[in-house]
Amino acid sequence: MSPFCSLMKTLCENLNVIFDKFVTLGNTTIFFDEDIYNKQFLGDKICGNAKNSGEILLQLYEKYGSDFLSQLNGNFAFLIYDKDANLAFGANDTLGAKQLFYYKKSGKFIFSTSIKSILSALNHTPSPNLKALDSYLSFMKTTSYETFYEGIFCLNGGEYFRLENGKFEINSFENLRGIDEINLDFETASKKALDLLAKSLNLRVASSQNPCFLLSGGIDSSMICALYKQIYGGKFDTFSLGFDEFKNYDESAAALESSRFLDSNYHQITLNKSDFLDILDNFFEIFDEPIADSACLPLYHLSKKITQNGFCEAFSGEGGDECFLGYRLYFRVLEFYQKSLSKQDYPPISKDYEYLRRKELGLPIYGSFGEVFTHFGKSHLLKNYALGEPLSEYKNDYTNLRQMSYIDFKIWTGVAMSKTRQIGVKNALNFKTPFLDLDLVKFSLSLADSTKYQHSTKDILKFIAKDFLPKEIIERKKKGFSSPFMEWILAEFGKTIIDEILSVNKLIPLFDEEFVKILYQKATQGRFKQHLYSLFIFAKWFKKNYI
Incomplete structure (x- = not known):
């Protein structure tokens, strides 16, 4: 019997769930996977008699219904089943750090946090869902409910479902749209951002035991380390990745320089061609379905070495670019919002042509930092295939830079979270990302373009980092987590x-x-x-x- 099937629970004739953890109170059961960082507050102030995370979530649901979801700060996917009402209710967090998949066919459902679990329960491989190619080719992974398997779907971040009397409904509780713009001066906004980042770090450290830190040498990861050092003091461990050839991709020298400033216990991990190809050969032992972020394999190697060194939690600087306009691409695309340009002046296969095509159609111009194939490229690659407009669902009323950040939080952050979640599960390593705290994300989206953008990329982060890091690290040219x-x-x-x-x-x-x-x-x-x-x-x- 598959180990996944041994975890499957049949709740009623048409409903099965596959989760590692569950808690039952009376006739109500919750199946869950969570890192909820404010659960101590929720337990003390709202659910004083709750003994664990599952009981906290159950009591919140019983007291507030679906409204309790807005009180959660952290990463979660869960399903609550009320036996008396024959009602199932489930949700996942706003950024999709934890994912909730479901198989739906002929009125029957299977829910799990893993596609592999559902496939094992089915005992067959569903037909390929080629509709998912459209978003995958654009964004490196499937988006908007679709997976590559017919009949298997995924809740979007910030959504919940109700399954009652055979009726299945999905609603949103937080989609990051409609956040009001606030007018703060630059220094006030910077101070608030630092306060929120420190709060986020504290919440994540409080639930950690002997954490380590990913350190690239750039401002994002260095800032997380420096803030941790100021608050908690003492020695801590940092890990970076280098390559035994193609040194132009290697950031280990910068990471070592940052480590010396931080006085951390520095671990350099090296990836060679042989190790890379071994991981590539076993790609789908790690990942449920195609994900084309080329950082997946190097990160898997790094995380495996981290756990071999005895660590089970790793903090990273993921999300700093999205919060603080760290991608130079933002400002290049900004020209297409602001200037009157003609797509006829650009080759059709170019991103420039694609930006102007979208502008003519009233679509968001920017397609995320990880955008790969354009509409033109897909139309020439795929035979007899009707293409959609994957960006149409991300239209909103935000100003230009706010809109670009929003799209990255909805698309590119989803790629990053899916990657780290699956790598973490395989290597028993829990990644923690202080920049992607929901309060900080919402604050960054509320800031006016003119506040966040003063002179260059990451103006706010560079300003607050002056009290923590030397100029050499703050001004170091962004390299990104690239590999050969x-x-x-x-x-x-x-x-x-x-x-x-x-x-x-x-x-x-x-x-x-x-x-x-x-x-x-x-x-x-x-x-x-x-x-x-x-x-x-x-x-x-x-x-x-x-x-």
């Missing part, structure tokens, strides 16, 4: 990459052969590497499941 992923893949597989991708066409005539060959040729020249990698990962998944 395509250099290693090309060296190992060569033109067989094309065969791997086109093997999908044996079952479904999906990809245009000549366009795939063009992408391969461009990748050998250092261009469109992410495009080819996205197709390569999808083809590996498709071949594993269907060929």
Whole structure:
């Protein structure tokens, strides 16, 4: 019997759940996976007799109904079943750090935090859901309810469902839209941001035992470490990743410099080609479905080494760019909002052309930091396939920079959270991200463009960091968590990459052969590497499941 099936609970004829943890009070049971950082406050002030997280959530639900969701600060996915009412109620957190998947067919449901669990319970592999390709090719992972398996769906961040008398409804409790803009001067906004970041760090440290820190040498991770050191003092451990070749990708020298300033116990982990290819070979032992963020494999290697060093929790600087306008791309795209430009002046395959196409259609121009294929690229890649407009659901009334931050919180942060969640589960490592505290995220979205953007990227973060870090670290040029992923893949597989991708066409005539060959040729020249990698990962998944 599958270990997943042994955890499956049948709640009624048409409802099954697969969770590791559950608590029952009377005729009500909660199945849950959570890191709720304010649960001590909730337990003391609201649920004084609750013994654990499950009981706190149950009592909150009984007292407030779905309104209690707005009181939770942290990451969570859960399902509550009321046996007397034959009612199921479930939700996941606003940023989708914890995900809630469900299988739905012929009135029957299976809920779990893992697609693999649902597949094991089904004892068969559902047909591929090719509708999910549209968002995957754009954003590196599936979005908006879709997964790559027919009949298996995922709640979006900040949503809850009710299943009662066969009626299934989904509603939103926090979608980050409609946050009122506030007018604060720069220094006041910076002080508030620091207060919220410190509060976020304290909440996460309070539930930690012997944490370590990911340290790239950039301002985000260095700031988290420096703030921790100021509040708690003492020695702490930092980990960084380097490469034994392609030193242009290696950030370990910068990380070591930051570590010396912070006086941390420094651990440098090295990833080589052999280790990388081993992880690639076992990609779908780690991940439920295709995810094309090339940082997945290096991060998996780093996290595995962290747990081998005896740590089970790691703090990271994830989210600093989204909160404080850290991507230079924001300001490049800003020109397309502000200026009168014609798409006829740009090649159709370019992002510039795509931005102007969206502008003509009244869509958000910016498509997230991790955007890969444009509409033009997808239309030439896919045969006989009707494309949608994945960005249409992210339209809002925010000003330009606020809108771009919002889209990254909804899309790119979702990629990052999905990546770290699945890597963490595989390696028994809990990632904690103080920048992605909901209060801080909502505050950053409330700030006027003119407040957050003074001169350059991350103006607010650089301002508050002056009391914690030296100028050399604050002003260090952003490098990003890049790796020689395509250099290693090309060296190992060569033109067989094309065969791997086109093997999908044996079952479904999906990809245009000549366009795939063009992408391969461009990748050998250092261009469109992410495009080819996205197709390569999808083809590996498709071949594993269907060929």
